[in-house]
Amino acid sequence: MTITVIRNADVAIAWNAETKQHEYVAGADIAFEDGKLIFVGQGYAGPAEETLSGSGLMVMPGLVNIHSHPSSEPMNKGFTDEVGTPGLYNSSLYEYLPVFRPDAEAVSDCVRVALSELLLSGVTTVADLSMAHPGWLDLLGESGMRVCIAPMFRSARWYTKNGHVVEYAWDEKAGEKAFAEAMTLIERAEQHESGRLFGMVVPAQIDTCTPQLLKDSKDEAKRRGVSWQIHAAQAVAEFHEITRRHGFTPIQWLHEQELLTDRSIIGHGIFLDDHPLTPWHTKRDLDILAETGTTVAHCPTVFARRGITLKHLGRYKRGGVNVGLGTDTYPHNMLDEMRLAAYLARTQAQDPRSLTTTELFEAATVGGAKALGRDDIGRLAAGCRADFVLVDITHPMMRPARDPLRSLIYAAGDRALKAVYVDGTKVVEDGEVLTMDYRQAALHVHEAQQRAEARVPELDWAHRPAEKIAPPTFLWR
Known part of the structure; x- marks a missing residue:
């Protein structure tokens, strides 16, 4: 050679x-x-x-990104920059995420745009948390990146009929079927000719999966020797839903179910029992994360748009929690995400010493690599x-x-x-x-967004047009 x-x-x-x-x-x-x-x-x-x-x-x-959604997020530019549901603590998950969606034709171009932006910002390994879509593995292979394929599955979908109550449409059989299909995809990824694909087991959200699906998925991740990730403690409404169902905070309930280990990743992990927006009668969540070796995937930009932030990254690091970084939303620019992570940590702590650049870079490299079970990336x-x-x-x-x-x-x-x-x-x-046509893919995503905008009234619970939900910066004439 x-x-x-x-x-x-x-x-x-x-x-x-x-x-x-x-x-x-x-x-x-x-x-x-x-x-x-x-x-x-x-x-x-x-x-x-x-x-x-x-x-x-x-x-x-190369930077290691442990939480990204390439198949959908690029198309949200201009839609979700300033939206957040007031009646749901300014989260955009329940009211807006379901209505601003790319059609099947747009998915591959969304992926090419996101992966191109990640490469251009120095990311060489990314965890792609997406719903399964045709041609996914070959598309990831084409990119030239090292990709942890993370096909999401769940037992229910969330929705709102009024903008202040979250409801769930349950279909446990569909969740089990999607779980089985995800495991088949992971096997195919690990056999891909590129040699750069590997897998992770990802039940989508703590509030949309049955306890049995969570247990089965964690057992399967352990059997396969891969990491396990779930969105949890990412919204105030979710925090209240889990405490209502189980009497525990999201972190404590996952711990009670023996789901938190050194191969577990919590997507976001913002709303702990001592967060100002979710005060609870305990103060155990941070210690649980540290003691179990659980990683938090920190993605500041998507929450900063809603006026929400982790309290605070330096505190997690000082508390012994392993942290990795991700780009949950557009732009898929890891260096921008790192800069914002540092500034938010310091402003929340009111202390410029609360998070060092050393710790920040560790999170973007070896912290992420550790979460993915890799000791051969994120370091020279x-x-x-x-x-x-x-x-x-x-x-x-x-x-x-x-x-x-x-x-x-x-x-x-x-x-x-x-x-x-x-x-x-x-x-x-x-x-x-050098591996993908970024400009052409971006053009196609622009066209796809116009198609999606036309569908917004039929998907929105109040049948509002897109310009009503997300008004432009200035009036057009």
Whole structure:
């Protein structure tokens, strides 16, 4: 196999196995072969069939995104930027999520748009939480990314008939059937010719799944040796629903059912028993998450749009909770998500020291990798997959580059990304995705949104047109 060496990079963010931390290495060489890193450090003296200059570059590990919905979210741009149901604590889940949906024709283009945006922001591994759709696996293989396929299933769908009460339409047999189909998809993903797909078991939401479906799905995840993720503690209405049904908070009820382990991921995990919007008579939730090794998938943007946020990320980290990051919504820009996560954590704590950039980057790399059960991604070290990002540290927005990672996250963002590699193959170069036609897919999503807008009145409980639910910024003439 061909050995490629990036020679004398200005800086690399390398993994120190002894300290179990990332560190800056100046004048670094990075060698890789057959999709795997074989050397990260200074003074590589081995063979090299191809040599690339690292001058002016920072090499960093590819980012790991553990919670994303590529098949639907790109089309919501312009629809859900400012909506939230007042009678349901400003959540957009129950009233608006069901009415702004792409049709079957649009799904593949939504996926291409989301994955392109993720690649362009340095993500090399993503967990795709979607409902199963035709051609899904081949589409993910086409992207060139490393993808954790996470087909969602549930026993009920939620809806509202008045904007202040959430109701559930239960079909337990359909949930069991979707669960079985999801397991078949995971098996097919792990056998995919790309070699970059792997699986995760995902019962969709805590309030839409029967206790038996949750137990069966967790048992199956353990049997297969894969992670298990569920949306929980993501809405005030859901918190109240679970306490009404079971007398426990969402986190405590999952714990009572023995569903929380070091391979469990809570999608969002915002509304704990000590959150200001959901005060409970206990103060145990944070400790439960830490003691069980459960990961929280933190996705700040989608909630910040509704005036909602975690209280606060630094507190979770200090409490011993493993945290990974995700892009639950558009734009699928992981660097933007990281910046917002830091700012929200510090404003909520009223303390600029509450969350360090070190902790933030760990969440976006090794924290996410740990949640997915992977020790070969999210870090630059010999033996790991050759998933990495080249950052142009000569870019004006990276200057001054006293601390290049801070310059990237808090200033330059994706504008400074030079190239992205997955399994040693270049998939992004100079702002262009090499595996998919991002521009054409974005055009198709634009057209699909117009089709979806026409269907909104028939899907909405009050039969309102889209412009009534989500008025434009200015009147059109």
